[in-house]
Amino acid sequence: MPQGQAAVADFKDLLQKAKERVPAEKLAEITGLENTVVRGDVKSQQITAYMQLYTLWDSLNELPVAAYYLAEAAKLENSGKSLTFAANLFLDHLSHTQDAGVRMWEANNAMELLDKAIALQPNNDTLKIKLGSLLVSNTNEPMKGIAMLRDVAERNPDFLDAQLTLANFSITSGQFDKAIERMETVLKSRPDEPKALFLLAVAYQNKGEKDKAVDLLRQCRKLIKDPSLAAEIDEYIKSIQ
Numbered sequence: 001m002p003q004g005q006a007a008v009a010d011f012k013d014l015l016q017k018a019k020e021r022v023p024a025e026k027l028a029e030i031t032g033l034e035n036t037v038v039r040g041d042v043k044s045q046q047i048t049a050y051m052q053l054y055t056l057w058d059s060l061n062e063l064p065v066a067a068y069y070l071a072e073a074a075k076l077e078n079s080g081k082s083l084t085f086a087a088n089l090f091l092d093h094l095s096h097t098q099d100a101g102v103r104m105w106e107a108n109n110a111m112e113l114l115d116k117a118i119a120l121q122p123n124n125d126t127l128k129i130k131l132g133s134l135l136v137s138n139t140n141e142p143m144k145g146i147a148m149l150r151d152v153a154e155r156n157p158d159f160l161d162a163q164l165t166l167a168n169f170s171i172t173s174g175q176f177d178k179a180i181e182r183m184e185t186v187l188k189s190r191p192d193e194p195k196a197l198f199l200l201a202v203a204y205q206n207k208g209e210k211d212k213a214v215d216l217l218r219q220c221r222k223l224i225k226d227p228s229l230a231a232e233i234d235e236y237i238k239s240i241q
Contacts, residue, residue, distance in 0.1 A: 009105040011068055018062040030056060047073045063093045064102060071109055080120045084127065087113035091130065107138035125152045129161050136169055160186065160193065167199045171206065179203040194223040198233075210240050 019027060033056070036049040050073035057066035067089040074082040090110040097103050114131040121127060128148055135145025146169065153162040163186050170179035183200040186193060201216035217237050224230045 007101050009101040014064055018065045043076055047076050080117045083113045083117035107134055125159055128152050133165055164195050171203055176203045176207050192223055194220045205240055
């Protein structure tokens with residue numbers, strides 16, 4: 001959802017609402033740890049306190065608040081591994097939350113962490129794919145994200161995630177021929193790539209070429225090991241026949 005369509009959630013509000021759901025004995029422990037962060041004049045003490053807050057909030061199933069404290073620890077630690085782990089936590093929750101404001105807040109946090117991780121690992125294309133996808137889906141700068149994805153795809157044409165992500169965005173924006181061209185190129189070198197076959201089928205279906213889409217979906221179905229995914233493809237085939 002592009003920025004501007006939803007008011008971004010405020011962490012203070014999220015924290016206050018979460019605290020209202022916390023048992024009294026846990027609240028005292030949380031307050032103690034918060035005070036430790038404020039008093040901690042050594043970075044390692046602050047990191048430890050933030051990690052304890054993360055663990056505590058995670059155990060209470062308050063995932064956005066937990067992710068915030070993990071991110072604070074990661075920023076202090078400033079390693080590519082910790083920043084990426086924290087970004088992934090926001091991304092995992094972002095994909096499940098129904099609250100548009102919380103989703104925007106999580107996207108913004110993930111983008112900040114990915115930016116910092118990429119600064120430390122400038123050759124990490126996986127991080128760039130994640131950041132580019134966020135820019136396309138969650139900001140008013142979708143072309144900046146597309147440019148980042150294209151840069152990765154052009155420099156490393158064999159990087160499957162970049163090709164799949166670009167094809168997916170082409171389908172979302174109604175550019176079905178672009179998606180078809182990209183996936184057919186992928187399938188020349190990876191004829192048994194089920195994700196490419198699936199996206200190619202979706203693109204053809206959207207163009208009204210149902211028989212072609214069904215044929216591709218059947219090819220994809222033969223390569224799927226996961227029974228639930230296979231069942232979904234069966235249902236998809238039925239829905240377009």
